[in-house]
Amino acid sequence: MRAARGGMDKVLLSAILLIAVLGIFFIYSATWDWQTESGHFSALVIKQSIWVVIGIVLLFIFSASDYLKILNYAYIFYILNLLALVFLLVFGGERYGARRWIAFGPVSIQPSEFVKITVILVLAAFLGDRREKIGTVKNYIASIALVMPASALIFLQPDLGTAFVLVPILFSILFVSGEKIKHIVLTMAAGLASIPFLWMFLKGYQKNRLMVFLNPDLDPLGAGYTIIQSKIAVGSGGMFGKGWLSGTQSYLNFLPERHTDFIFSVVGEEWGFFGGVALIALYALIVARGIRIFSRVPDVQGRAIAAGVVILIAFQVLVNIAMTIGLMPVVGLPLPAISYGGSNTIATLISVGLLLSVSRRIER
């Protein structure tokens, strides 16, 4: 095993730390108690701060480790993660109509958030081990088969968004690691063709969300309510926003789930178009640095990890923000490292830690 050579990507590190800290401020605003108007820290803000601290510690640990060594444990991580998902399906209690959380005392863990990482790792390990066979049909199908159980288990929870995010992760890793474009295009075509069949597997509320996405006025107070209120929040922010803690939409409770999946509508309302663009630019910076890393890293594993993390973050940011402004249906994908939630925050910071670890190995 080679020891880590270069320093890690400082720009990338600063960007993710800034995002994580900003996230705490956004959650502070989203959960601000307008009734008492006291600026006290809500339990949610304190919890999120703890997650961020834990996440940053893990980020440094992972970035300091050699990712190739971590990949030795990739299959174990992946299998453990799959077991957790199975456990959830069998024993998990439902919350909001889905079985996503495993509770450990006061702390709930959302294994599907970590699947995003373990899938990246297991694919990297798999492709690294078989790098001579990349491009063969057998290898291609085997890679897909490797991810299938995770996707299926999450889909059954059901957690459409997370199951969905695994698809671009899988294909972009296959793409950058040198799989045949022909294969990828064929699979995608097949996937598109099967969408009508997937529709049958969707739960009622999921179908509703998709229908309402197509026409929010279908149900302005039901499923469409969130989209309409979120658009009002973001839209009324205008160019410069209403200012921190001044978003009427969010603090008067018009916006449901505003500290989790819809946190961007708080950002949009209070910081306006410029604030939103600035935040997206921070993510874009991470993505750009990520692309730079995987284009320069010499090994397949590093490329797979970097591409997976880049697409994980980019995809979630795009879908999440598009959803708050009504460009996408409401699927439960968080804004990475900002939406309230320990699992999301920690998983995102770990994934960036992995990216940083890869960054130390790039050819300068």
Add this chain to the structure above:
Amino acid sequence: MLFIMRIWFFSLILIVAMGVLFAGLFYVQVGMYEKYSVMSEENRLKVVPLVAPRGSIFDRNGKVLVEDVLSFDVAIIYYRVEDKDSLTNVLSEVLEVPKSVVSRRIKEAGKIPYSPVSIASNIGMEKVIRLEELEMNHPDILLEISAKRKYLYGDSAAHVVGYVGSINRSEFKRLKHYGYKINDLVGRDGVEKAFDDYLRGTHGGKQIEVDHRGREATTLGYREPLPGKDVYLTIDLELQKTCEKLLEKKKGAIVAMDPSTGAVLAMASAPAYDPGIFINRERASELSKVFGSRNYPLMNRAIAGTYPPGSVFKVITALSGLDSSDATIKTVFNCQGSLSLGKFRFACWREKGHADQILRDAIKHSCNVYFFKLGLLAGVDRISAFAKKCGLGQHTGIDIPGEKAGIVPSSAWKRKKLNERWYKGDTVNYSIGQGYLLCSPLQVARMMSIFANKGYLVKPYVVEFVDKVRVNAGEKVFLNLSTSDVSEIREGLKAVVNGKRGTGVKAKQSDVIVSGKTGTAQTSRGKKNHGWFAGFAPFDEAKLTVVVFDEHGGKGGYYAAETAGKVFKKAKELKML
């Protein structure tokens, strides 16, 4: 090389996706900013009107006739409904309404999810308290307080009090700068209309910031509602009710007035209507009945109806005749039952005539021939002048709307109106209150009051105080009539009621001297006579003038006198005399 291409492709997809996102964000935040910022304001701001109650209307003794009572109405707002079953159960239980009715209303409310839909109105205090307790857990229930106009005595004094109705679009446009709101009630007739500016309060309001369930979050502004001012009438409810009872199932009017001030103590017009029908939606069917009736119940016959006064007018003929140099109170005219003028014969009501009489007796007997002769001496224009002097043919100036002036003819009037010369026959008819002459019962009351107060004209009024401020004090116009003439006519009027064979003996009271004049007015062919009685009591220092008008009653003045007698009797009981 191939790898580089893949990286470029990979980056390109992300750049395009980010471009779409920026464009979307720009569209929503910059392009649609106006729309969404308005929606956001509408989301959060709400003005809750605080209704100012309208002032009450009292009778002269401080009895409430009309007042605003608070009405508690229950409504639901559909979009706040969280659990239809629980809402149905709660409302059905508290309001004691079948569940099927409640759930049907909830369903209807679903069609207009943002507007409150009424479930029950005017619920009792006990239910209000129970619902208030429930309101905390049921933001979908809305308790609305509104002020409802209540006419406590139904159709009693309806024509004086008047009624209110919702402001219409054109009125609203005209009046909105005066603080009227759409849906406001505005006075439509009677005191409600004439004193609308005082009765109407000034609405207040509360601007609040609401949360997503419409619950109050903070109060941004508050303006206290100012209730309307109270109005005190000159009407005595007891006397009023007596007058109305006397007119039951008839058409006509009774006016009772203080002859020294013009304060109207009772003013009844029959048929009447209940002002409540204009504000209760459940009673809308009664409206069409009122509007459709050929008896015109909405018309206040006491001021807006003009009729030939008949022999009551003879007091004017007497004044004019005595004013001419050819007649005095001692002048004797002979009555043989009729008067011939050319080929026309004008009959007295008593076929065999009244023989020789002086004025006093002629009034007592209501002899037509005497007044024909006296009227011919006076001449049409003198009669006309005195009629006008005594307030006929013009508005009395009473403080409620809808008065009609009536007609006091003269030779010039006839030339102008009918393009015909005035004939002696016209004067003959004129002198007994027939022909073109038309008077309202209130004008007759005002005219008779001149003889009650021995010489001055009063301005009738129905409102004495607004809050504590006196708004009418009794305006007097002295007419400079000959005291001896007036006194002689008064003697005649006394004899009408109290003398042997007087035409108004039915009005006679044992404990107070009533004086007055009967009248039986012929109307158009085929229709029954109008009956009149106009009188006052006591003889000296008169305190009450009463005019009874019996529209097409067919019974003449003799019976009108009987009715008036009952009014005097009641007034005596009420210690007004």
